[in-house]
Amino acid sequence: MQQYKMEMNDKLILVENLALSYWHNNVGVHSVKDLLTLRKNPFTLKPILHDVSFELDKGQSLGILGRNGSGKSTLLRAIAGIIKPQKGRVVVNGSIAPILAIGAGLELELTGFENIKLLLALYGQSKNMAEQINDICIFSELSHEVLNMAAKCYSAGMLARLAFSISLANDCDILIIDEVLAVGDKGFQEKCVQKIYELKSLGKTIIFVSHFPDEVEKLCDKALLLENGTIINQGNVNTICNQYRQLF
Numbered sequence: 001m002q003q004y005k006m007e008m009n010d011k012l013i014l015v016e017n018l019a020l021s022y023w024h025n026n027v028g029v030h031s032v033k034d035l036l037t038l039r040k041n042p043f044t045l046k047p048i049l050h051d052v053s054f055e056l057d058k059g060q061s062l063g064i065l066g067r068n069g070s071g072k073s074t075l076l077r078a079i080a081g082i083i084k085p086q087k088g089r090v091v092v093n094g095s096i097a098p099i100l101a102i103g104a105g106l107e108l109e110l111t112g113f114e115n116i117k118l119l120l121a122l123y124g125q126s127k128n129m130a131e132q133i134n135d136i137c138i139f140s141e142l143s144h145e146v147l148n149m150a151a152k153c154y155s156a157g158m159l160a161r162l163a164f165s166i167s168l169a170n171d172c173d174i175l176i177i178d179e180v181l182a183v184g185d186k187g188f189q190e191k192c193v194q195k196i197y198e199l200k201s202l203g204k205t206i207i208f209v210s211h212f213p214d215e216v217e218k219l220c221d222k223a224l225l226l227e228n229g230t231i232i233n234q235g236n237v238n239t240i241c242n243q244y245r246q247l248f
C-alpha cells in the first residue's frame with residue numbers, strides 16, 4: 001500500500017483497487033498452550049475488502065452504505081491509514097480527523113476529561129486548550145460529573161457524544177463519521193446533522209457512514225454501496241440510497 005500526498009489539485013482522496021484481509025483465529029486458540037499443541041498455523045487471512053476504488057473531490061461529501069459487516073468501518077480505517085491494505089493504494093491530499101467511531105479511539109479506563117485532554121494533545125492543536133475543552137463540553141452536553149467518570153461507565157450514546165464532540169475540535173480537511181447518529185438521541189442527532197451541514201458549507205470534505213439513507217440523502221453529494229467488501233454501486237446519492245433500501 002502507498003499512502004502519500006498528491007500534487008495539489010481538486011482530488012482529495014483517491015482509493016484504487018484496494019484489497020484488505022484480516023487475520024482470523026478460526027480454531028479457537030486462546031493460550032500459548034493451545035498454540036503449542038496445534039500442528040498447523042491456526043491463523044488464516046480472511047479477505048474483507050475486494051478491489052475497492054473511488055475518488056472524492058475537495059468539499060464533496062460521500063455516504064457509505066452497506067449491511068452490518070460489509071466492510072464500511074474497515075474501509076474508513078484504511079483511508080485513515082490505521083490499517084494497511086495488502087493491495088492497491090490510498091492517496092490522501094489533506095489532513096484527516098481521527099475516526100472516533102462509537103467508543104473506538106477513546107481510552108475506556110480514562111475519564112471523559114482525560115480523554116479530551118489526551119486527544120487534544122495528540123492532535124497538537126494550536127488553539128487554546130481550555131477553550132477547546134469548553135467547546136467540547138458544550139457540544140457534547142455531558143455534565144462535569146459525567147466527564148469525571150471513566151469512559152467505560154458511559155452509555156453508547158454518551159460515548160458517541162464524547163467521540164463526535166472531540167473529533168469536531170480537530171481542524172482537519174476531512175471528517176470521517178462512522179455511525180455517530182445511530183446511538184445518539186433525537187436531540188443529539190439533529191445537532192450533529194446541523195454541525196455536519198455547517199462543516200460542509202465551510203468546504204470540509206466529509207465521509208459519512210450511516211444506516212440511515214434519509215440522512216445520507218440530505219448530507220451527501222454522492223454515495224457508495226458495499227456488499228461483502230465489494231462496491232456494488234456508486235454515484236448518485238438517491239440511486240444508491242434506494243438500492244440500499246431494497247436490500248431489506
Ligand SMILES: Nc1ncnc2c1ncn2[C@@H]1O[C@H](COP(=O)(O)OP(=O)(O)OP(=O)(O)O)[C@@H](O)[C@H]1O
Nearest residue numbers: 022023024048066067068069070071072073074075
Ligand atoms: N479487527 C478485526 N479482526 C478481524 N476481523 C475483523 C476486524 N474488524 C472487523 N473484522 C471483520 O471484517 C468484516 C467487516 O467489518 P466492518 O466492521 O468493517 O463492517 P461494517 O460494515 O462497518 O459493519 P457495521 O455496519 O456492523 O458497523 C466483518 O466480517 C468483521 O468480522
Ligand SMILES: [Mg+2]
Nearest residue numbers: 072073074178
Ligand atoms: Mg462499522
